[in-house]
Amino acid sequence: MTKPNMFVLVTGVCVALLFVAGSVGAATKVQDVIRMEHKAYSEHTKGIVDFSHKKHNEEYKIGCGECHHDADGKPLNDLKMGDDVKGCIECHKIPSRMPGALKKEMREKKVPKKEIAAKEMEYHAEAIHENCIACHKDYKKKDKETLAPTSCSKCHPKTKK
Structure with a gap:
């Protein structure tokens, strides 16, 4: 050559x-802090949450699979920081929360709770709230002194009107 x-x-x-x-x-x-802002929240009445990804992962030692899951809801425990993951809205496609009237109608029709819960998870806000609040409540049960918030105002800042 x-x-x-x-x-x-x-x-x-x-x-x-x-x-x-x-x-x-x-x-x-x-990103250290992820602003949970998306067009799916256009009807949201509370302030947008600034989620501290770094704090949850590094300080609280929460693994990726605690939040990120597959289509069956099974944790993606083999994820590492920086792996490419889908945003919640890519699977939980219906913006907002499940309408109360729909939930009531399903209960009146005696739809099994498991099916109602599955339908709720199609709604973006329901899925995010279930993921975050359920985790925070579990931590509260384990450690009563934890600062893991379980009320709306502790995560959602007040909005200026």
Whole structure:
């Protein structure tokens, strides 16, 4: 191989490695605080939650699978910080909460609770609230002194009207 061809080959490999390194670095960046803001919340009446991803993961030692799950609700325990994950809205597609009238109608029709709960999880706000509040309540049961909030105002800031 001639020197100019070797130079072109080495340069090409170096450029390719830089692109790979750059994309790997970009894929692993996770925001310390995630603003839980999405167009699905357009009817939301409370303030938008600023979720401290770093604090939950590093300080509280909560693994990725505690929040991120597969289509069957099973924890994705093999995730690592920075892995590509779907946003909640990608699976829990209906914005807002399940209408009370629908829930009441299902109860009146004697729909099993398990089916009602499954229907609720189609609604984005129901899924997020179930995930967060259930976890916070579990921590409260284990440790009465924990600061894990279980009321709306402790997570949702007051909005200015």
